[in-house]
Amino acid sequence: MKILLTGTTGQVGWELQRTLMTVGEVIAVGRNQMDLAQPDTICQTIREIKPDLIVNPAAYTAVDQAESQPDLAIAINGVAPGVMAEEAKRLGAAMIHYSTDYVFDGTKNTPYTENDQPNPQNVYGKTKLAGEEAIASVGVDHLIFRTSWVYGLYGKNFLLTMQRLAKEREEIRVVDDQIGAPTWSRMIAETTSQIISQALPNPSDFFAHQGGLYHLSASGKTSWYGFAKAIFAKDIFEPDFQQSQRKLQRLIAITSQEYPTAASRPAYSLLDHQKLAHNFKLVMPNWERILELVLA
Template structure:
């Protein structure tokens, strides 16, 4: 199987490179090779490579900055996935794409299922929803995997930001009234690989029979404050911390350019049932990440 992987330098893309190598030939491209804002480039690269499967974790993910450049965000998150799907269909290939909890408005009080109606509240969420709709309209064999609160040991994410601030500040204030499920980038990559391993030799046929939207997050729930507390409760670089106080605040105390859903917990039962997978609790994943970080830096 020849796999074209976009966003190779991103959090999820970097992990996918490592997990997919046992499944076939992985051809990884970053923004410098395939800029998703350039449709001609997208189509040319795909036609040159002629993959059996295109996996697209690449996206515009700067949620607040997106509010000030909606056209660019729509080009990358909304229009490009449709073009990728068209090229995949032309080749008889399949596609896996990643989306977000931010397609929902956050007004639920129980975890969102795939049957719940999206109602995004910011440009990022609107464009990611547009990308989902574009892929489905093409009719290519596909999986759209919605995930949330992605973190890891690379790139820009909440975990690394908190660790950096802990070494710079005595006090950190973190929002406590937004609820979600922190999800390790490696978990997303490993679940993707486990799903594909079930396809055996016919990935297009397999994904055609399973096509649709699936929620993929770690189990459990917390707030950003709870996530931060769990990070700091671990003994990573305890002696190097300047941090003395972690203070819970509300969203009103921390205004941002983009509105965030107050509750964006996703129900991943459909994915678990369809592919016979057991997803870990978010605390367990975090423990593994922090343990690995100690090992790597030791």
């Protein structure tokens, strides 16, 4: 299987470039070759490579910045996935795309299923939903994975930010009234590879029966404050981070109102994984157990 992979400088794309090697020939393309804000470069690149599968973790992910750059966000998150889907369908290829828990408004108090009505409250969520809808409307064989609170040991994310701030500040204030599930980027990549391996014997039949929208995130729940507290409760950090280097003395829980941001976030964005477990026989591990593995 020839796999065209985007977004390899991002958290999930960086992990996918490694895990997808077990299921096919990976051809990674960067922004200089395929600029998602320029549809012509998308068409040209896909037609040159002629992949069997397009895997697209690339996205405009600056949630607050998207409020002031809506045109760029919609071009990358909303329009580009639709263009990829059209090119994939023309080739008879399939597509895997990643979306977000921020397509929901956060007013539920039980995990969101794939059948729940999206109602994004910020530009980022609206553009990601537009991307989902664009792919589905083309009718290409596809999988869309919504995930949440992505972090890892590469790129820019909450874990690395907390570890950095612990060296710089005596006090860190973290929001405690937004509930979700921190999800390791490598877990997303490995789950994707396992699902692709299930499709390999007969991809057309697989996508006909199993294609569509799925929720893919860690199990369990916490707040951003709870996530930070779990990070600092561990004695194991990256090799150059010793306890003696920690300047942090106090971790303080605050409300979203005390930490205003340009973009509104859902207060509750847990995702239900029953469809993923039923169709692919894959059970998502608890976020706390995964965090232990990451820090180790």
